[in-house]
Amino acid sequence: MNVNDTMNETKSSVNGTNSLMPSAHEEVFREQLILGNPTLHEITEKIASIPTLTPNLKFLVTLFVFASMALWGLFCMGYTIATGIGVWGLNNPVGWGWDITNFVFWIGIGHAGTLISAILFLFRQKWRTAINRSAEAMTLFAVLCALIFPLLHTGRPWLAFYWLTPYPNQMQMWVNFRSPLVWDVFAVSTYGTVSLLFWYIGLVPDLATMRNYVKSKFASKIYTAFSLGWTGSVRHWHTYEVAYMILAGISTPLVLSVHTVVSMDFATSVLPGWHTTIFPPYFVAGAIFSGFAMVMTLLVIAREVVDLKSFITLKHLDNMNKIILATGMMVGYAYAMEFFMAWYSGNPYESSVFINRATGDYAWAYWTMVSCNVISPQIYWFKKMRRSIPVMFVMSIFVNIGMWFERFTIISTSLHHDYLPASWGYYSPTWVEISIFTGTIGIFFTLFLIFAKFVPMIAIAEIKSVLPGSQPKHHDNH
């Protein structure tokens, strides 16, 4: 191709006022991922302007509500630490209650972020570019909320450092690496760190865009510092893309390992209802299921409030709903298989626990879980339902409730009827436990709102790179 030929093609430039439609070898028949053929500058303008807006009353009121919930939750955490976990409703035999339920719930929420940023990246799913930034942020905040619970449930978190992490201390004691609880410490802290690094690497080019976009000198200084002096040099992009690929490659087995290890906290015990080999895949599927539901809740609100409809299109939401349907069925399969194995194993303790789950004291929790997680997602077989905003919003809340109850069911029903009928009991939470849980919801949404206010919510550079016509046509020839 010589220069004159290419000169004639300048019309197809993505910067022209009339961006052309995708060329023949691009996917003409596929639905477009970005509506309205924006130019590169329009994309920058649209996304980078969001953090520069003055917060309106609606934003401030929402922030106030969630921040209050967070503060009240933090107060109750302080109360728990000062008084002891006797202020919770735990008893013997139910030694794990809302605390571990919430831990597993929040860790699960985080999984969708890594799935979207890593696994969908490796599978070349271009539609992920619109949602990966906010999903990764959500992962970080969810992991942060999750970390609170294991720390609190130790009762004396100021001693937890030598219980949980191996460091030389004057007692010359080390952690017990044979315990799955220690595996969990490593899995979750690795997960949190890697997610943070991955998120930040993705953020650097966009922070550079923000640095040059914002008018305020102060804001520009902050963005300058965090963008590390990124210039967009092709030599840097080359290394950057390799780094991104490596991180995606290692995050994929990592995300599968995290909930696997969480499930081993249960599966390596000898308690009927916990002691099953199906737990690792079952937990991972459930984690992705609940995580996508939470991403959906956040995105449906975000695209309404800050007008991101041209980037987060119905196609994106449709794709996510398909994943919710698929993972929901995996979870449903796991529920059925647990029952089947309880019967097929011929183990009377197993079958008694599962019959108790469906008909006993906690049957209400079990059936809430089944209706929310297995029955209700079935409406996603219909395209109309997958593309209806009110339906998907309500559904995402249902799935979140259902998945919370799944963890509650697994933990409480297995514990409250253990091998010794004399110690059977019933567990219900106190106001302190409930407040701490609502507190983490407050922390999660407060952090998300702060994120939306200061950081580009959509990966600007990535969106640009999948814009029709943004890549050279015949680069393979060179």
Next chain:
Amino acid sequence: MNTQPIAVLGNYKDPNLLMTAANRIRESGYKDFDIYTPYPVHGLDKAMGVKRTILPYIAFGGGIFGLLNAISLIWWTGAVHYKLNIGGKPLFAFQFGIPVMFELTILLTAIATFLGLWFLCGLPKWYSPLQNDEGFKSAVDNTFVVSIMATDQRFSIEATKKLMTELGADDVRLIQE
């Protein structure tokens, strides 16, 4: 006036034209040149003759370091320094060590990748001699900017400017100190 030339800059809007330009500049024998783009343009690094990065080796080294660390940590703390018999389980075995070994391998790979990336890019670096140029500033927005640095052996203000203009660059300009 004592002004030193720093670089010749030219703007592009079309990725196809840019690709041709990158090839031509490399073929003309320039070494010390760069292109600034708002997003990764596929194939441009090859066209410019950018050498494959050694980052994967750094990442791999980090992973091996993490794995060896995990193995020696579990083995030394459990089987050497403080032997604790718990349920008659072995003091050291790979079976129970796998989760922690795996996690530390991943953790150190990620940290090595992160640090290696910035090290290889020479970042953080909060100053560029080109930073006051308007075109250069919009390279993180919507412009592809080609820069041929004055430090290049083949650099000559007139010839370099002429080459850029021939290659279809807009607003070919000299940046001086």
